[in-house]
Amino acid sequence: MTVRLSGVLSEFVAANVGDDGAYENVSEYVRDLIRxxxxxxxxxxxxxxxxxxxxxxxxxxxxxxxxxxxxVIRRNQG
Structure with a gap:
C-alpha cells in the first residue's frame, strides 16, 4: 500500500514520527490511526x-x- 502526502499533512506526520514524535516510523503511526x-x-x-x-x-x-x-420467519421473508 502506498500513501502520498504533501504540504501540511506531510509536515504533521513528520512531527509525530522519529526522535521528537510519539511513533518510531510512519507505518506505526498509520497502523495506530487505523486501529x-x-x-x-x-x-x-x-x-x-x-x-x-x-x-x-x-x-x-x-x-x-x-x-x-x-x-418471525414469515415477517422477514416479505
Whole structure:
C-alpha cells in the first residue's frame, strides 16, 4: 500500500514520527490511526445498538405481542 502526502499533512506526520514524535516510523503511526478509527466505528455501532435496545426495553409490556418462530420467519421473508 502506498500513501502520498504533501504540504501540511506531510509536515504533521513528520512531527509525530522519529526522535521528537510519539511513533518510531510512519507505518506505526498509520497502523495506530487505523486501529483508533476501527475502535471509534465499533464504539459508534455499539452506542447505536445500545440506544435502540434502551428504547425497546423502555416500551410498556402492553406494546409487545407474542410471536412464534414461524411468524418471525414469515415477517422477514416479505
Amino acid at each position: 483508533r478509527d476501527k475502535e471509534r466505528a465499533e464504539q459508534a455501532a455499539f452506542d447505536r445498538l445500545k440506544a435502540e435496545l434502551t428504547h425497546a426495553f423502555a416500551a410498556p409490556d402492553s406494546s409487545y405481542k407474542p410471536l412464534t418462530a414461524a411468524d
